[in-house]
Amino acid sequence: MTAAALIIGQISDAAQTATEAAGIVGGTNTKALVVGLLTGIAFGALLQRAGASSFTMIVNMLRLKDLTIMKFLFVAIAVGSVGIYIVDSLGGIGLVANIGIAPVYLISLIVGGLIFGVGWALAGYCPGTALVAMGQGKIDAFITVLGGLAGAFTLVLTWDYIQPTLEGNFNYGNKSLADVLGANPLLVALAMAAVIVAFVLYLDRLDTKKKATGSPGTGKHGAVTSSR
């Protein structure tokens, strides 16, 4: 544990200083770039192996036919939350948690989220899984990435017109659930993880029942049998 903390501490040394420059996330030195690449490879490989880069798995999640990806995402959030706030509470042994709480621009989040959801169901990918699926060779995922570049460019062109409406009102700042509750973030993370685990177990029962009455799908906790 301590050895791992030391290694991680050494990896992250230059992270903070570089973030001063506009928009830079995580630094631009060689070490940051190499670690970023390796982290991305692991991220992409995990998404692919879990089936999250599958059009069918995503669309069937949204159709509530197969909740595998939802369970995968929820477990990742629970584990990540506890992990992140354990790291955060271990500051004494040289670990730094580079936590960045996103701002609550309520209109941006709701309007952006509603638009995003339509795109999600149409494409069958999200911005990250489209990259992974493109890596696998899926041509429609490559087209989704092209559409994404066009959408991002349109946002850039329209930004000056929509920004005042999006960010001018209902801005509640960079609030976390721990801030709102006035509680220790690690405790909140643990409590949230417990709620998520209970919810995932419930989803899993629904999922198993659905598949038992329907067609052969995924086994419990296990092998996903639907592809693409």
Added chain:
Amino acid sequence: MSATETELSAPQSDAASRRIGWLYGGILLGLLNTFAVATYAALGVSRNYVFVDDLLLRAVGSDLPTTNAYLSQRIPTSVDWLVMVAIGMVAGGFLAALLKGGLTTRAVPKLWASRFGDSRPKRFAAAFAGGFLLLYGARIAGGCTSGLVLSGIAQLAIAGFVFAIAILASGILTARLIYRGRTS
């Protein structure tokens, strides 16, 4: 069970059955995100699409990267950790599929074809429109499924919870409309 149903749900390849389950996959992804936060930052993706646009604009000599408020204030001028994560994701998808099975050049998913036929232009139009809306929405909100949901909620950001509810509500409704009448 109808023929279509069998086709859509039965194992299609060895690769599919050798996938990692949601439980272990989820645990590993949570640990990876912990590592990312302990080293540089939480995982995120969508900003990189704007970064690539910025890069392309610079390549064609446009002055937008310096005159446009969004590009000049929120997008870095050099490759950073987060850009490398996106490049790694493409490579990771390729490598995992290469080593464990899953490389494919398929253009039209079977589930899509079962609803809209196997026309490539039709699927490509939807994929392009979908991608457009994904990134337009994500950049309005300030993140996507990775930055705001996976990482945002893990960091307990209120923004993550709000965004997750919005995308699930909209995504579920849209998927139901698109595939209405289909039972499998």
